[in-house]
Amino acid sequence: MTALDAAIGVFRDKGYAATSASTLVDALHIGRQSLYDTFGDKWRLYLEAVRRYAAQETDAHLAALKTGPRALDGIEAMLMRVVATASETCLGVGSICEFGTTQPELTKIHEAAGLRLHSAVLERVRSAQSEGSIASVIDPEQAAQFLTANIAAIRVAARAGSRAEDLSALARLALRGLR
Amino acid sequence: MTALDAAIGVFRDKGYAATSASTLVDALHIGRQSLYDTFGDKWRLYLEAVRRYAAQETDAHLAALKTGPRALDGIEAMLMRVVATASETCLGVGSICEFGTTQPELTKIHEAAGLRLHSAVLERVRSAQSEGSIASVIDPEQAAQFLTANIAAIRVAARAGSRAEDLSALARLALRGLR
DNA sequence: TTAATTCTGGAACGATCATTCAAATAAGGA
DNA sequence: TCCTTATTTGAATGATCGTTCCAGAATTAA
Numbered sequence: 001m002t003a004l005d006a007a008i009g010v011f012r013d014k015g016y017a018a019t020s021a022s023t024l025v026d027a028l029h030i031g032r033q034s035l036y037d038t039f040g041d042k043w044r045l046y047l048e049a050v051r052r053y054a055a056q057e058t059d060a061h062l063a064a065l066k067t068g069p070r071a072l073d074g075i076e077a078m079l080m081r082v083v084a085t086a087s088e089t090c091l092g093v094g095s096i097c098e099f100g101t102t103q104p105e106l107t108k109i110h111e112a113a114g115l116r117l118h119s120a121v122l123e124r125v126r127s128a129q130s131e132g133s134i135a136s137v138i139d140p141e142q143a144a145q146f147l148t149a150n151i152a153a154i155r156v157a158a159r160a161g162s163r164a165e166d167l168s169a170l171a172r173l174a175l176r177g178l179r
Numbered sequence: 180m181t182a183l184d185a186a187i188g189v190f191r192d193k194g195y196a197a198t199s200a201s202t203l204v205d206a207l208h209i210g211r212q213s214l215y216d217t218f219g220d221k222w223r224l225y226l227e228a229v230r231r232y233a234a235q236e237t238d239a240h241l242a243a244l245k246t247g248p249r250a251l252d253g254i255e256a257m258l259m260r261v262v263a264t265a266s267e268t269c270l271g272v273g274s275i276c277e278f279g280t281t282q283p284e285l286t287k288i289h290e291a292a293g294l295r296l297h298s299a300v301l302e303r304v305r306s307a308q309s310e311g312s313i314a315s316v317i318d319p320e321q322a323a324q325f326l327t328a329n330i331a332a333i334r335v336a337a338r339a340g341s342r343a344e345d346l347s348a349l350a351r352l353a354l355r356g357l358r
Numbered sequence: 359t360t361a362a363t364t365c366t367g368g369a370a371c372g373a374t375c376a377t378t379c380a381a382a383t384a385a386g387g388a
Numbered sequence: 389t390c391c392t393t394a395t396t397t398g399a400a401t402g403a404t405c406g407t408t409c410c411a412g413a414a415t416t417a418a
Contacts, residue, residue, distance in 0.1 A: 015277055017196035021376055031396040033378085042376065089279065093335060097276035098194055100268065101340045110339060138355075142348040145336070149349050153332035156272060157324070160289060161280045169321040170328050176317075177356030200406055210366040212408085221406065 003028040003038070007049040012091045015098050016046050047105055053091040054113035061151075062120050071127035072134060072175075075147065078121075079171035082151050086158035086167055093155050118144050125178075134178045143178055150174040182207040182217070186228040191270045194277050195225050226284055232270040233292035240330075241299050250306035251313060251354075254326065257300075258350035261330050265337035265346055272334050297323050304357075313357045322357055329353040 006028045010019055021042055025032045039045035060081065067077035092110065101107045121144040128134040134143065153174075154167050185207045189198055200221055204211045218224035239260065246256035271289065280286045300323040307313040313322065332353075333346050 013279070015194070015196060017194060018277075020374080022374090033397080034395055036377070037395090094276050096335060096339045097273050098197075100192070100338045107340070114339070138352070139348070142345070142352060145341070145345055146349055146352040149332040149336045150329070152335040153328040156275060156331040156335065157328045159279045160275045160293070161286070162324070166321070166324055169318070170325055173317070173321060173325040173356045175356075177352045177354075199404075201404090212367080212410095213365055215407070216365085 003030055004049055004052050007045055008053045008091060011046060011049050012053075012089045012094065015094055016042075017098070047109065050091060050095050050106065051109050054109055057090075057092060058113050058117050061117055065120050065124050070131055070133055071124045072131070074124050075121070075128065076171075076175060079147070079151070079154070079174065080168065082154050083164060083167045083171055086155055086164070089159060090152075090155045093152050093159075114148070117148060121147055128178075138178060146177065147174065182209055183228055183231050186224055187232045187270060190225060190228050191232075191268045191273065194273055195221075196277070226288065229270060229274050229285065230288050233288055236269075236271060237292045237296050240296055244299055244303050249310055249312055250303045251310070253303050254300070254307065255350075255354060258326070258330070258333070258353065259347065261333050262343060262346045262350055265334055265343070268338060269331075269334045272331050272338075293327070296327060300326055307357075317357060325356065326353065 007024060010024060010027045014023075019042075021032070021035075024042070024045065025035055028035060030038070035045070039048060061078050064078040064081045065074040067074045092113070095106065096110060099106055122140055125134060125140045125143045125147075129136045129138075129140065150170065154170050157170060158167055186203060189203060189206045193202075198221075200211070200214075203221070203224065204214055207214060209217070214224070218227060240257050243257040243260045244253040246253045271292070274285065275289060278285055301319055304313055304319045304322045304326075308315045308317075308319065329349065333349050336349060337346055
């Protein structure tokens with residue numbers, strides 16, 4: 001459904017509150033009534049957009065994680081993909097910053113995607129530890145959280161205007177912490 | 180001026196777009212007309228609030244940085260203060276996520292505060308390197324950016340619902356990357 | 359006390375908000 | 389072709405938006 005992708009594009013760089021219904025009607029290229037018939041209202045459309053974005057984004061993370069001979073290569077590939085795509089605002093980060101945990105339906109979406117990503121990263125961290133490329137003294141749960149937190153860090157830095165070169169330095173130093 | 184602090188409190192957890200003028204009037208405990216006479220309009224009030232918040236927050240970071248016998252202790256104190264105060268939403272992060280670099284007046288405020296913080300962190304990083312508590316192979320500029328990026332990371336994680344215990348693990352691992 | 363100044367709150371402004379009803383149009387299947 | 393089903397569009401809903409005008413209350417200065 002390409003309409004949802006258009007909604008993702010709008011919410012991504014304007015947020016929820018600053019996006020008007022008429023902006024959405026224009027961007028989705030469907031009639032106003034069709035929008036309400038299909039998605040219910042603005043909030044439900046937003047939830048669907050975030051859900052879809054989170055699923056897509058998590059898929060991309062997982063795909064990158066599978067990369068490379070060593071597990072650490074997959075982790076590095078994931079971070080580098082984040083750097084490479086950082087010029088496009090992250091709807092996940094935006095959504096969390098705008099609403100925090102105040103909206104249960106939204107929080108559930110974030111938690112589901114977060115758990116899926118966390119599990120995959122955790123597995124790779126453990127593999128990297130048995131390969132000897134991540135220090136075994138480090139708690140793998142904490143390492144996984146650290147990596148996902150640094151994905152957010154890279155994206156916030158990008159949103160604040162950092163150059164790609166500086167973003168990849170962030171990724172490198174994050175990896176260094178696990179060596 | 181306590182009115183501005185009230186504005187900070189409102190913008191901090193609702194963002195700009197979702198905050199109405201009447202909400203501000205109620206929160207600032209001043210008349211509606213006084214609000215417009217004093218601050219001009221909602222946007223200028225927001226700019227003032229962000230400016231003040233950024234200054235206060237940077238002051239707090241700098242104060243923490245001065246802590247401890249070694250330079251690294253100051254850096255650690257700064258991160259730990261962030262962890263300790265992470266339950267209150269950061270207006271800086273919120274502002275960057277909501278507007279990115281689209282509003283020149285706002286971006287200037289962020290840049291000013293960012294530079295002030297960066298310089299102070301940079302100085303401490305260099306000191307820590309000559310003390311031997313941060314590896315000298317690391318580019319100090321990158322280390323400083325990494326540290327400030329991880330402040331944002333901790334705050335986003337907190338906004339997403341992470342427990343304080345997990346946040347301090349983030350801080351620990353960030354420091355580990357510089358060892 | 360009086361005069362000047364600041365602050366407040368009601369009323370109203372036009373604009374836009376999200377949303378719905380109803381009629382018009384388009385599309386597809388028989 | 390006609391009938392049914394989607395889709396779009398115009399018009400209107402009540403609400404709320406940011407902001408201004410204005411008259412009165414409160415505060416301060418003289």
